[in-house]
Each structure stands twice: as structure tokens, then as C-alpha cells.
Amino acid sequence: MAPPSSASPRALSRPVAQRKLRPSADSSESYRRRRRPRPRLSVSPPPKKFRSMEEIMRVAKRVQLPPDDDSEDDGNDGEDDLCEQCGSGERPEELLLCDKCNKGFHMLCLRPIVVRVPIGPWHCPYCSGDQNRIIKSFSQKKIVDFFGIQKGSQVMVKCTSAQDSRKRRKRCSLVFHKRRRRLLPFTPTEDPPRRRVQMTSLASALTALNMEFSDELTYMPDMAPRSANCAKFESGGMQVLSKEDTETLEQCRTMCKRGEWPPLMVVFDSREGYTVEADGPIKDLTIIAEYTGEVDYIRNRQEDDCDSMMTLLLARDPSRSLVICPDKRGNITRFINGINNHTPEGKKKQNLKCVRYNVNGECRVLLVAVRDIAKGERLYYDYNGYEHEYPTHHFV
Numbered sequence: 001m002a003p004p005s006s007a008s009p010r011a012l013s014r015p016v017a018q019r020k021l022r023p024s025a026d027s028s029e030s031y032r033r034r035r036r037p038r039p040r041l042s043v044s045p046p047p048k049k050f051r052s053m054e055e056i057m058r059v060a061k062r063v064q065l066p067p068d069d070d071s072e073d074d075g076n077d078g079e080d081d082l083c084e085q086c087g088s089g090e091r092p093e094e095l096l097l098c099d100k101c102n103k104g105f106h107m108l109c110l111r112p113i114v115v116r117v118p119i120g121p122w123h124c125p126y127c128s129g130d131q132n133r134i135i136k137s138f139s140q141k142k143i144v145d146f147f148g149i150q151k152g153s154q155v156m157v158k159c160t161s162a163q164d165s166r167k168r169r170k171r172c173s174l175v176f177h178k179r180r181r182r183l184l185p186f187t188p189t190e191d192p193p194r195r196r197v198q199m200t201s202l203a204s205a206l207t208a209l210n211m212e213f214s215d216e217l218t219y220m221p222d223m224a225p226r227s228a229n230c231a232k233f234e235s236g237g238m239q240v241l242s243k244e245d246t247e248t249l250e251q252c253r254t255m256c257k258r259g260e261w262p263p264l265m266v267v268f269d270s271r272e273g274y275t276v277e278a279d280g281p282i283k284d285l286t287i288i289a290e291y292t293g294e295v296d297y298i299r300n301r302q303e304d305d306c307d308s309m310m311t312l313l314l315a316r317d318p319s320r321s322l323v324i325c326p327d328k329r330g331n332i333t334r335f336i337n338g339i340n341n342h343t344p345e346g347k348k349k350q351n352l353k354c355v356r357y358n359v360n361g362e363c364r365v366l367l368v369a370v371r372d373i374a375k376g377e378r379l380y381y382d383y384n385g386y387e388h389e390y391p392t393h394h395f396v
Helices: 009-013 025-034 053-059 140-147 162-171 192-208 243-257 344-348
Strands: 095-097 104-106 264-269 273-278 287-290 294-297 310-313 322-325 352-359 362-369
Touching: 140 192, 192 264, 243 287, 310 352, 310 362
Parallel strands: none
Antiparallel strands: 095 104, 264 273, 287 362, 294 322, 310 322, 352 362
16 A cells, blocks of 8 residues: 655656756756857868879970080089080180080180189180271371370470480499499380381270270279378388489380380280280380289289289288289280290290389389390280299190
């Protein structure tokens, strides 16, 4: 028999878990908040599947490169470069490649010969247009304007009379002096038409190199000032040019201003390039010319590719050393070649010497004949007279 209970029999017949509870107002609000749908998150598409390199190369079209195309993967490193003149690939350290046509040329096969590897860009004779040198013609007026020749009335010539020379010898007769050979002025060509041909050859060579004529040292604002050219800075001292030789040098400069030039011709040789020949006999110890150009510090020209720089001052302080740079301005000394001082035959060619003098406190460079020079003989001097840095082993 069931125990008595106050609950109704209907309520007892439903299980407790199946009963529905009616939520209150507060609980209904929280329930709706919990049941609020969440926003959908953006789903990135699956990554694309790229084809492998093998699949791409399997269907790629084949392209054949031209035979002269530069390939970095051939691994030859210039071993196939040949000289366009001799057809040989030997001596690759002497093989120059043109920066325009990329053709190779041996330094000794070029005309004129290249004596050292250029520092900057280099173009072969075909790309630079140097295979044909044409001597230009200059009228008399153009010659006068090009060289700045002055009229006779504008030039004051300081001549030494024979009477003054006798007085000087008489004053010095009681003093013993070691006999010293004095420098001689050059003897200009007397024939005016022939002199014009000589000057035309120099003007043509200067014009071909885009140079201006200058018969004295030039000091530019962005280079070494004239005050830097002081002979007292020379390490070990510098030979002082005597008063008589200084007068001879001024006499030569005066003759050049009048248009009276030394008997010299500038010619173009296929091997040596521009060179200078004697157009008349020249005596020993004759002043040929002064080496001229723009004066600059050596430290500013360490990477300069000019092959005609001349040492002007070797100072005790290397930062004060000077050079003459005849790449924009110069005279006939720019075209006088050097000897090959590595061979006896080359040393026999030397007929000039390069001497640095102290002239009134400034450094000057003179080219002087060391023996008698015959007509038609080419002029040479030693490029390494003071230093042994210029490579002359390739010189003819």
C-alpha cells in the first residue's frame, strides 16, 4: 500500500527531468543574450597551388641565344677573347677589351702602342675614330690667332751686347771658376713658309687632342695655386738656373711670341702615335722647350689616366708635391716620346734630357739637347729621369 502524500497523483506521475520551468523576466533576458547568433568570420580561400619549376620547364619554349651574347654561366672568364689584330688569345694580361664594341686588342698590336692598362674607360681605334689622322690646314691668320703671336713692336727683346759680355768676363777674370757649359737658344727656321708648315703640324696635333696652346704653366682655380710652386719645398734642393741661362730661356720665350719656333715637326707614327722630328740641325745643350700645362697636386692625380704628366715638385711633404698635366693645355713637349730604358737600343735613342730648375724661386722643367741632333731625327728623352714608376718596357 502506497504511503499517503499531499501531492496530487498527476504530479507524481511526470518525471522531474521532463518538467518545464518557466523562466523569470531577468533570466529570460540573459537567455536571449546568450542565444544571440555570432557574426560569421571571413574565411580566406585556400592557397593556390603553383606549378613546380620542372613542370614549367617541361612545357616552356626553347630559345637559342646568339653566339656573341655575353653569358655569365659559361665559366670561361675571358679565355675565349682573341686579339682582332693578331688573332691570338695569348698574353691575356695584355689584352684590352673595348668598352663600346667589346672586341679585344693586345697592347702591342695597337697602333699606336698602348704602354699601360688604361685606368678609365677605353675605346679601340675603330670606335674612337683614331685610325685616320688628318693634318689640317691652317691659314696664316689662324696660325697667328692659335699661337697668340705678337707683332714685333709688342715684344720687348732684351739682347745682351758683346760689350756687356766683355765687361762681365773682365769682372770675373781674377776669380777662378770651374768651366761650365751654358745653355744655347734654339735657331729658328729662316724660311717663313717652312716655319708655317712646322707650326701647322703642332696646331693640328693639339686640335686633334682638343687641347689649347700654352707656352707657360697654367694655374687653375680648382687646382694648385701659383704660391704652391715654391722651389724651396723640394726635397734635397733643386738646381738653380744661372742668370745667363735664365736670360737664354727668356730669349727663347720671346722668339716664340714673335712666331720664331725651333725647327721641329709633329708627325703621326702608326706605332708611336704623335711624335716630334727635327726639321733642321740642333746643337748640343740647345733649349728645345719648356714643359707646360696645368699645375696640380699629385694627390689629386692618383687615378688620372693622362700619360704625359710631368713631375714639377717633389716636396719633403708629399701633400705639397706637384705635377704638370698637359691634357687640356700644352705645347710641343706634349708630343715628345720617351725611350725604352730597359734595352740598350732604346737607351741609344735618347737625345734630350729633362731637367728641373729653380728659376727665380719657382720650379720649371726644361727639355735640353744632350748631343747634336741631325735633321729628320726623332726626339726622345727618359721618362724615368727622376722616378722609376712609368712602364717603358713596351716602348718602341
